[in-house]
Amino acid sequence: MDELRLSPESFQELLGKITPLIMQCVRDIDEGPTSFVQSLENSADSVEQAKQLAAAMKEERVPETGKAIADILDSLCNVAARGGVNSGSAGFCAYVPIGGLLHAVILEMVSLILNRVTPLFLLSPGMVQIESNVIAWMASVVGYDPVTSFGSFTSGGSMANFIGILAARRKYLREEQISQGAVMATSQTHSCIGKGLIMAGIPRSSLCLVECDEKLRMCPAALEKCIKAQRSSGHKPFLVVASGGTTNTGAVDDLRAISAICRCHDVWLHVDGVYGAAFNLTQRGRELLDGLEEADSIAIDLHKSFFLPTVTGLLLVRERFYLKNAFTHDVHAPFLPHVAAEEDNFMDMSPDLTRPCYGLRLWFPLKLCGIGKWRTALDDRLDWTAEFTDGLRKMSGIGVDLTTEPSLTILTFRYTPPVGSAATGDRGATQPDRQSEEHLAYLRQVNERLLVFINRRGNIFLSATTLPGSRYVIRVCVLNIRLTRERLMKGLTDISDGAKHIAEQL
Ligand SMILES: Cc1ncc(COP(=O)(O)O)c(C=O)c1O
Structure with missing residues (x-):
């Protein structure tokens, strides 16, 4: 039997060899890092890290002869996949998280065999x-x-x-x-x-x-x-x-x-x-x-x-x-x-x-x-979004404010260091002009730091966006199918710890 036309027995043998690696990948969805970079915002470190990984994966020549399957898949799962953000991981709440139903993964293999x-x-x-x-x-x-x-x-x-x-x-x-x-x-x-x-x-x-x-x-x-x-x-x-x-x-x-x-x-x-x-x-x-x-x-x-x-x-x-x-x-x-x-x-x-x-x-x-499981999963995420929003509202005293109310399961917030603290650059006498370009740039920098703090903790991974009025805000999308309520709520602690940590340093 030649190597391209795998016999059923050889196929089964290959399956046996890769099963441990598949299981490692499956466990990694819940237990692995949410990201291999702290944020995709404004980060020279992330770009450098990305370039190094791409260089490690670069292959100039088409392989003339085959290699062992374990080595090939190891470089896929343990090198190539260990860069950028882990968009399939359980804590991923950035952008619009993609799903990862494992049932669909199994089906995909059957479907490709039926071809x-x-x-x-x-x-x-x-x-x-x-x-x-x-x-x-x-x-x-x-x-x-x-x-x-x-x-x-x-x-x-x-x-x-x-x-x-x-x-x-x-x-x-x-x-x-x-x-x-x-x-x-x-x-x-x-x-x-x-x-x-x-x-x-x-x-x-x-x-x-x-x-x-x-x-x-x-x-x-x-x-x-x-x-x-x-x-x-x-x-x-x-x-x-x-x-x-x-x-x-x-x-x-x-x-x-x-x-x-x-x-x-x-x-x-x-x-x-x-x-x-x-x-x-x-x-x-x-x-x-x-x-x-x-x-x-x-x-x-x-x-x-x-x-x-x-x-x-x-x-x-x-x-x-x-x-x-x-x-x-x-x-x-x-x-x-x-x-x-x-x-x-x-x-x-x-x-x-x-x-x-x-x-x-x-x-x-x-x-x-059954479709009821999707209804329940989406309802859960609506509930968690509401609970997360309540938690954020309680942080207004430390300067963390909702910038948009949740709609479906997306909300945005921003940290504005309290007026009068050294943090605002204002020594207490006057309110800073919140629309000034300088103040907006300052808030952007503060929130970029907060985003890095949250993402580095690894419970949840968030992204940012800009709202009308050039307001740079942090954004949460509660959709991930592997996310749990407990994990999401840990993110609340990360936000409040981050805001306090930044305030101390300003
Ligand atoms: C509202 C909306 N429309 C369109 C798109 C583009 O979809 P896709 O990335 O699957 O092409 C997205 C992606 O996040 C989206 O959120």
Whole structure:
């Protein structure tokens, strides 16, 4: 038996050899470090460390002969993976944590061994049906009619949003009208929307930023004004991108009001629910996301709030016709069988031709555990976010303040050393001008130090963001499936210890 065509016995032998290493990686998720750097903010040390690791992994020549599997995997797990941030680890609360359901990991191996492709119904009808089932299940989660809606799996949220943009563009703009199109979003819309517009051939100048309210949600009245102004200046408003949970602060736009405006003005409503749409499973989430089911399309990441490992996204459309319409073209492949149009041919609903059965990734954990477990996990994280917020509120006396109230499971806070202490650089007489550039830069520096302090403790790993008004704030996203309440609350102690420690040194 040659080395490429592994025999079943050799495969089993390999499995046996790597099982201890797999188990070490599994234990590391809970017990290993949250990060190998203290923060990704402004850190020359992190850059130097990253360069050294990359240099250690650099290989100039393609290997001519094979090496022992233990050595290869050791360099993967114990060298390559020991740099940067440990985004799959239990304490990771930065950015939007990715999931890591181990059930999905096991399934992935089985799926790759089955190695079935699903561009066409006839190639793998059972797999295509499984994927269609999962799409219908997710449609029902967001409140769509599972019969009249449909969806397309993607490599992640950016691609799901991109397909939403394509569907809208195809419905409303003829080729020669593309340069006249107008898209409405806000300053809080994820950057992948701007990228998606470029990929869809829509000029950057088509993007109009609608004003936000004090909770950083799109103002419906300002949206309506913007649509009317665009139309009267000869543009074709065709797409509104609303947020079902922004990355920055978790803000959820008023989807009910926005969808009414979109209906009235005949504009496509796409909701970026990449982080937040899954919360529609919970009562509290449903209240915030009220009106979600009115959207024409919704992007979801299954590797975020459905806890799958990297990466799987899903674009859902309320009316299935518009998904196929987004990809309709007249270039045919003579080598592919003709299949009745009413069947689900995923090649007609995605940029991919050869593709696995993406749906299996969620189908297996859902069949094993039942959707109630996701509802409970998301509800737990909503509870923990509320408890964490209460803990932060109690720190206002030491200068730690919430900068945005929690929305879904994201909150932001900032440390402002108390006025009158040496810490503010103010000796007690006057209040520092909180808007001055100098003071903002000072607060940024103080909060960068606090972030490093928290991350170095290793209980939770946080990131930062900048809110309007150039306010640098620390951000917490409570989503990780391996996170426990106890571990998160230890983070509260780290924050208060950090603030006190910094105050002493100022
Ligand atoms: C709200 C939102 N939209 C889109 C994206 C992009 O998703 P992905 O990274 O899966 O492409 C993210 C990523 O965090 C997000 O939070």
